[in-house]
Amino acid sequence: MTENQTVVTAAELALRSRPMTEEVVIAAGESISTALDKSHHSHLAILLPATWTTAQITFLGSDTFDGTFNQVLSATDALEVCIPSVAASKVIVLDTEFLEALISVPFIKLRSGTLLAPTNQGVEVEIKIVLRR
Numbered sequence: 001m002t003e004n005q006t007v008v009t010a011a012e013l014a015l016r017s018r019p020m021t022e023e024v025v026i027a028a029g030e031s032i033s034t035a036l037d038k039s040h041h042s043h044l045a046i047l048l049p050a051t052w053t054t055a056q057i058t059f060l061g062s063d064t065f066d067g068t069f070n071q072v073l074s075a076t077d078a079l080e081v082c083i084p085s086v087a088a089s090k091v092i093v094l095d096t097e098f099l100e101a102l103i104s105v106p107f108i109k110l111r112s113g114t115l116l117a118p119t120n121q122g123v124e125v126e127i128k129i130v131l132r133r
Contacts (some may be wrong), residue, residue, distance in 0.1 A: 019131065019132045020041075020130070020131050020132075021128050021129065021131070022036055022128070022129045023127065023128055023129070024036050024110060024126075024127050025124060025126050025127070026110070026124070026127070027121075027124055028121060028122065028123045029120050030120060030121065031111055031112040031113055031119055031120050031121065032109050032111050032112075033109045033111075035062070035065050035066075035069070035107050035109055036107065036108050036109070037065055038106065038107070038108060038129075039107065041131035042099065042103050042133060043094070043131070043133070044102075045091060045093045045129070045130040046091070046092040046094070046110070046128075047090075047091050047092075047127065047129070047130065048086065048089060048090050048092070048125075049088065049089065049125060049128075051121075051122075051123050051124075052087070052088040052121070053088075053119060053120075053121050054085055054087045055085060055113045056084060056085050056086075056112075056113055056114055057083040057112065058071070058081065058082050058083075058110075058113070059071075059072040059081050059101075059102065059105075059108050059109070059111065060072065060111060061107065062105075062106075063106060064106075067107070069108075069109050072101060080114055080115060081098060081102065083098070110127065
């Protein structure tokens with residue numbers, strides 16, 4: 001390997017380890033977001049906009065981007081993986097419990113509220129998701 005190849009490889013590794021930001025959208029009057037491909041990332045943070053209607057956040061997961069999305073449950077208690085009710089303009093950094101529950105789910109959607117009590121958003125909400133390997 002030449003010196004130039006080593007530099008390119010190091011640059012590629014540095015680029016791959018940098019966080020990236022994706023966006024999901026919950027339409028006005030709806031509670032479920034568009035899909036997010038997090039298949040190559042293990043860590044994520046959720047950035048809620050000022051237009052977010054206060055609600056719990058739960059997750060739906062699938063093995064494909066266009067597949068059937070189902071509730072993500074904790075194996076410990078068979079309950080929805082749920083972030084307690086959170087207000088607008090917050091950054092939610094998922095801790096170990098959430099990361100472990102979501103790590104094997106390559107494609108997710110966010111639900112405003114829970115399966116039994118969804119919270120429809122009053123306006124279209126664009127939620128930024130920061131992904132890190």
